[in-house]
Amino acid sequence: MKNLKYLLVGIVFGLALTKGEAISWFRMQEMFHFQGFHMYGIFMTAVPIGAIAILLIRKLNVQTFNGEAIDIPKKPYHHGIILGGLIFGFGWALTGACPGPLYAQVGAGYAVTIITFISAMAGTWVYAKFQPHLP
Amino acid sequence: MNFLYKPWPWYVAGPIIGLTVPALLLLGNKRLGISSTLRQFCAACFPANIPFLQYDWKKDIWNLYFVGGILIGGFIGGGLFGNPNATELSQHTVNDLRLLGLTNFNGLLPHELFGWSNLLTWQGFLMMIAGGFMIGFGTRYARGCTSGHGIFGLSSLQWTSLVAIIAFFVGGIVCSYVLLPIILKP
Numbered sequence: 162m163k164n165l166k167y168l169l170v171g172i173v174f175g176l177a178l179t180k181g182e183a184i185s186w187f188r189m190q191e192m193f194h195f196q197g198f199h200m201y202g203i204f205m206t207a208v209p210i211g212a213i214a215i216l217l218i219r220k221l222n223v224q225t226f227n228g229e230a231i232d233i234p235k236k237p238y239h240h241g242i243i244l245g246g247l248i249f250g251f252g253w254a255l256t257g258a259c260p261g262p263l264y265a266q267v268g269a270g271y272a273v274t275i276i277t278f279i280s281a282m283a284g285t286w287v288y289a290k291f292q293p294h295l296p
Numbered sequence: 297m298n299f300l301y302k303p304w305p306w307y308v309a310g311p312i313i314g315l316t317v318p319a320l321l322l323l324g325n326k327r328l329g330i331s332s333t334l335r336q337f338c339a340a341c342f343p344a345n346i347p348f349l350q351y352d353w354k355k356d357i358w359n360l361y362f363v364g365g366i367l368i369g370g371f372i373g374g375g376l377f378g379n380p381n382a383t384e385l386s387q388h389t390v391n392d393l394r395l396l397g398l399t400n401f402n403g404l405l406p407h408e409l410f411g412w413s414n415l416l417t418w419q420g421f422l423m424m425i426a427g428g429f430m431i432g433f434g435t436r437y438a439r440g441c442t443s444g445h446g447i448f449g450l451s452s453l454q455w456t457s458l459v460a461i462i463a464f465f466v467g468g469i470v471c472s473y474v475l476l477p478i479i480l481k482p
Contacts, residue, residue, distance in 0.1 A: 163324075164357060164358050164361040165361065166323050166324075167320070167323070167324075167326070167358045167359070167361040167362040167365065168361040168362070168364055168365040168368075169365060170316060170319050170320060170323065170362060170365060171361065171362040171363060171364060171365015171366045171367075171368070171369065172365040172366075172368050172369045172372070173312060173316070173365075173369065174312070174313065174316045174362075174365065174366055174369060175365055175366035175367065175368065175369020175370050175372075175373070176312075176369035176370075176372055176373045177304070177308075177309045177312035177313050177316075177369075178309070178313065178366065178369065178370070178373075179369060179370045179372075179373030179374045179404070180303055180304040180308075180309060180373040180377075181303070181304050181306065181308070181309020181310070181312075181313070182303050182304075182309075182383060182404070183309065183313070184370065184374070184404055185383055185404045185405070186404065186405045186406060186409075186410070187383045187385055187389070187393070187401060187404075187406070188383065188385070189468070189472075190389055190392075190393065190472055190476070191385050191386055191389040192468075193465075193468045193469045193471075193472035193473070194388070194389060194392065194472060194473070196385075196386040196388040196389045196392075197385060197386040197389065198306070199306050200306075201306075202305075202306030202307060202310060203306045203309055203310040203313065204310070204446070205310070206306065206307060206310030206311050206314060207310045207311065207313040207314035207447055207451075208314065208446075208447060208450045208451055209314070210310075210311050210314030210315060210317075210451075211314040211315075211316075211317035211318070211447055211448065211450075211451030211452075212450070212451045212452075212453065214314070214315070214317055214318035214321075214451070215317065215318070215321075215451050215452050215453075218318065218321060218322075223322070225321070225322055225323065225324055225325050226322055226323060226324075227324070229324070229325050230325070231321050231322075231325050232325065233321075233327065233452045234327075235454065235456075236439065236440070236445075236449055236454050236456045236457060237456065238455075238456045238459070239439075241437040241438055241439065242438050242439065242456055242459050242460045242463065243438075243459060243460075243463045244437060244438075244463075245433070245434045245435065245436065245437025245438030245439070245463075246434065246438040246445075246459070246460045246461075246462075246463025246464050246466075246467065247434070247463050247464075247466060247467040248430050248433055248434030248437065248438075248467065249430060249431055249433075249434025249435045249437075249438055249441065249463075249464055249467060250434070250463060250464045250465060250466060250467015250468040250469075250470070250471065251427070251430050251434070251467045251468070251470070251471040251475070252426075252427045252428065252429070252430030252431035252432075252433075252434055253431065253442070253464060253467070253468045253471075254467070254468040254469075254471035254472040254475075254476065255422065255423045255426070255427030255430070255471060255475075255476070255479075256423065256424065256427035256428060256431060257404075257405060258431065259330070259331075259431065259435075259441045259442040259443070260330040260331040260333070260334060260431060260432075260435055260441045260442075260443070261330040261363075261366055261441070261442065261443050263428075263431065264330075264363045264366040264367045264370065265366050265367065265369060265370030265373075265374065266370060266374075266404065266405065267367060267370065268366065268367035268368060268369065268370025268371040268374065268375065269370040269371060269373065269374025269375050269378065269404060270371070270374065270375040270378075271374075271403075271404065271405050271410060272412075273410055273411055273412050273414075273415060273424065274405070274410070274424075276415060276424055276425060276428070277424045277425070277427065277428035277431075278428065279428070280424070280425045280426070280427070280428025280429045280431075280432065281334055281428040281429065281431045281432035282334055282337055282338055282341075282432055283428075283429055283432060284334075284428065284429035284430060284431060284432025284433035284434070284436070285331075285334040285335055285338050285432040285433065285435075285436045286338045286342060286344075286346075286349075286432075287429075287432075287433060288348075288432070288433045288436040288437055289335070289338060289346045289348035289349050289436070290344075290346055290348075292347075292348045293347070295437065
């Protein structure tokens, strides 16, 4: 039961992604061609709001509602950040989706995106298999 | 009730997406990041003795509830109350996509490209199957996606996430400018 709250946050997040057209293949092409402000407007409001919230949490030493400490681990650099990032960028432009929007596209009734999702799982699995041999 | 079907402007959707970051932190010290659920599903369904998939995926079960919510949110926003009109894209984008043969700008994905009948054409294979594969491979290799790096990572001012998002965009721009016209040109 304690996980139901994450389901609710997910519903609101998914609704914002979908209604905000952040899962739209058309919007992604517009964004990658710098022809519209819509997607940049989403990033340029979402990130500063998240940043101010994290700044306040850190400065005021805010804890979770249950009194746990909030920690934000550093994301260490490795070359996969660039190499994997470029590969993901190709997939993003082709499908119009990142992993989050993929769930939303399936939910929105684009049944064939289940195949895209299964392919994404396959991609993760193949990465896992070859992970020790990659730079 | 017409407004329920209308898309939301960026200044409504963006702040809600941003507020997800503190909501997850305050609810249980959880960090926004969605691509890791693909690894969880792999670890749960096909672990195959791969070291990278031998971990306690149940520890992050909250994230599966979260993505379940995204699915429901997609159903409400795109299924029940989907925008019946064409996406209000920039005219330049519409013109560019028309040149590539698209005529239907309704919905969230072009019906002309994303359908079961297209799956086994080479265009459909590249866009849906190879595209999906690159999402899964690339995000795990980059240790995050647009939510984990783009929203959470940038919000927590991590330079690695800035490098990641630049790489995402370089890949996306090259693909959208160069590869997509080759795939779609009749």
